[in-house]
Amino acid sequence: MALEHAILVSLLEKPGSGYELARRFGRSIGYFWTATHQQIYRVLKRMQDDGWVDVRDVPQQGRPDKKEYSVADLGRAALSSWLHDPIEPESVRHDLAVKIRGAAFDDPTALIHEVERHRQAHRDQLAHYLAGQARDFPAPEPGSAAAQAPLDAERELQHVVLRGGIAYERMMIDWLDDVLATLAGFGPGR
Amino acid sequence: MALEHAILVSLLEKPGSGYELARRFGRSIGYFWTATHQQIYRVLKRMQDDGWVDVRDVPQQGRPDKKEYSVADLGRAALSSWLHDPIEPESVRHDLAVKIRGAAFDDPTALIHEVERHRQAHRDQLAHYLAGQARDFPAPEPGSAAAQAPLDAERELQHVVLRGGIAYERMMIDWLDDVLATLAGFGPGR
DNA sequence: GAATCCATGTAAGCTGTTACATGATTGC
DNA sequence: GCAATCATGTAACAGCTTACATGGATTC
Numbered sequence: 001m002a003l004e005h006a007i008l009v010s011l012l013e014k015p016g017s018g019y020e021l022a023r024r025f026g027r028s029i030g031y032f033w034t035a036t037h038q039q040i041y042r043v044l045k046r047m048q049d050d051g052w053v054d055v056r057d058v059p060q061q062g063r064p065d066k067k068e069y070s071v072a073d074l075g076r077a078a079l080s081s082w083l084h085d086p087i088e089p090e091s092v093r094h095d096l097a098v099k100i101r102g103a104a105f106d107d108p109t110a111l112i113h114e115v116e117r118h119r120q121a122h123r124d125q126l127a128h129y130l131a132g133q134a135r136d137f138p139a140p141e142p143g144s145a146a147a148q149a150p151l152d153a154e155r156e157l158q159h160v161v162l163r164g165g166i167a168y169e170r171m172m173i174d175w176l177d178d179v180l181a182t183l184a185g186f187g188p189g190r
Numbered sequence: 191m192a193l194e195h196a197i198l199v200s201l202l203e204k205p206g207s208g209y210e211l212a213r214r215f216g217r218s219i220g221y222f223w224t225a226t227h228q229q230i231y232r233v234l235k236r237m238q239d240d241g242w243v244d245v246r247d248v249p250q251q252g253r254p255d256k257k258e259y260s261v262a263d264l265g266r267a268a269l270s271s272w273l274h275d276p277i278e279p280e281s282v283r284h285d286l287a288v289k290i291r292g293a294a295f296d297d298p299t300a301l302i303h304e305v306e307r308h309r310q311a312h313r314d315q316l317a318h319y320l321a322g323q324a325r326d327f328p329a330p331e332p333g334s335a336a337a338q339a340p341l342d343a344e345r346e347l348q349h350v351v352l353r354g355g356i357a358y359e360r361m362m363i364d365w366l367d368d369v370l371a372t373l374a375g376f377g378p379g380r
Numbered sequence: 381g382a383a384t385c386c387a388t389g390t391a392a393g394c395t396g397t398t399a400c401a402t403g404a405t406t407g408c
Numbered sequence: 409g410c411a412a413t414c415a416t417g418t419a420a421c422a423g424c425t426t427a428c429a430t431g432g433a434t435t436c
Contacts (some may be wrong), residue, residue: 002285003423009292019387032287039424041389062433064387080296086304087285089311092358095192095277097222097351102199104344106270114276121279151375154294160372161287164365171361175354182350185341191395209415229396231417252405254415 002087003043004052006033008071008079011053013154015070018044031129031165044069052078100179109187112180119176126169133162192277193233194242196223198261198269201243203344205260208234221319221355234259242268290369299377302370309366316359323352 010021010029021044022037024030035043047053052075056068071079096118103111137159140146200211200219211234212227214220225233237243242265246258261269286308293301327349330336 002283002288005292006288009288009295012295013291017387018389030281032282032284034281034283036425037387038389038426042423060386063385064432066387076295079292083289083292083296084300086307087289089308090283090285091220091224092222093192093224093280094222095280097354098192098196098199099273099277100347100351101203102195102269102273104347105199105202105266106273108343108347110274117276118279153298153376156372156375157290157294157298160369161290163368164287167361167365171357175357178353179350182346185346186343193395207415208417226397227415228398228417232395250414253413254404256415 002033002082003035003039004047005079005082006035007040007043007047008052008075011069011071012076012079015068017058017066017068019066021069032161047075050074103183108183112183112187115176115179115183119173119180122169122172122176126166126173129162129166129169133159133166137162192223192272193225193229194237195269195272196225197230197233197237198242198265201259201261202266202269205258207248207256207258209256211259222351237265240264293373298373302373302377305366305369305373309363309370312359312362312366316356316363319352319356319359323349323356327352 006025006029007021010016010024016024018037018041021040022035025033025035025040044053048055048069051072053069054072056070057065058068059065096115099111099114137155140149196215196219197211200206200214206214208227208231211230212225215223215225215230234243238245238259241262243259244262246260247255248258249255286305289301289304327345330339
């Protein structure tokens, strides 16, 4: 299980409330790990009981008070230990692939709209990633001060993960084009 | 949930026992959907109760008897209905990406071995896919009878899913190379 | 007046994993 | 003799999803 660890990473990058974490898991962190707020609150409680995180009550004006969580020493140690533990390459679950193979026993062309929808979703996601990259990681001018600046591990590692997301979306778009071409070979209306 | 549907697709491709299904979920189907035998037995029982599959006792010599499952009309209808239902692009859970971003708060170079291990696993998987493709989907000679043969939906769709697996592994290998280059930028011993 | 945002939670149910259990046959 | 393969299951637990619940502040 890595939800605890994903939360630790997110809180190390920036402390925040359960609500804020839930939003991050719907955005930046959500690109490679999703979680609902119910899950996050439950896990945060356990992490607090285990001494992995510290809590601070933050009163607010015009808004409900919030509990701001930050990583405690025990949490840092737990993350470090997990980082040094090998994990198995994760098992894939790809509904769309099940559907595509299943389409052989139904009408293959009926799947075209569905695949097009997914392709569009991946295009949107790619555009979103590329915009984020342009905003947060502009290419440094060669020879400029920035190009020679010492490497900031946090930034560089965030960037390489983002590049992974970009590569994934591009691969998916290309593959879904391939799928559409294959499906078109059976139709129309066949 | 798509485990039921993955089982339906697998049984349509070829009827078999729970044990055989479990093996398929560790091989061909397992490339995009995994399941353990415990899960499969439980779901098969439910599918049988719901009338989605038929069972036939098959006595065997020198081996325990087995129950051979095949798809019933209700199962076929359930699959068809699922195929026509739109599904949301699935949420991703990528442990390694969590680790990579987490490495910023630990020793980034300690992750190199782990990433290399994963890269090797993806290389092995790619080699396996390519061997399967060469075996099951040899390129037809242009102008040959095979090249003009009517399209076999089951085969073509299996092939396009396999091509997706190949594209995925290639993407992952390239990305993990990128990750390694990034990690190397912080070391050695830094 | 309705919808959305901020903020936190409970409860029920389903899915999935891990461990345990049995028992015959085949290959080393 | 030991391990692996074939074959099917039970039980306990952990993880995740969906639905429900509350309540003030802001925006349309």
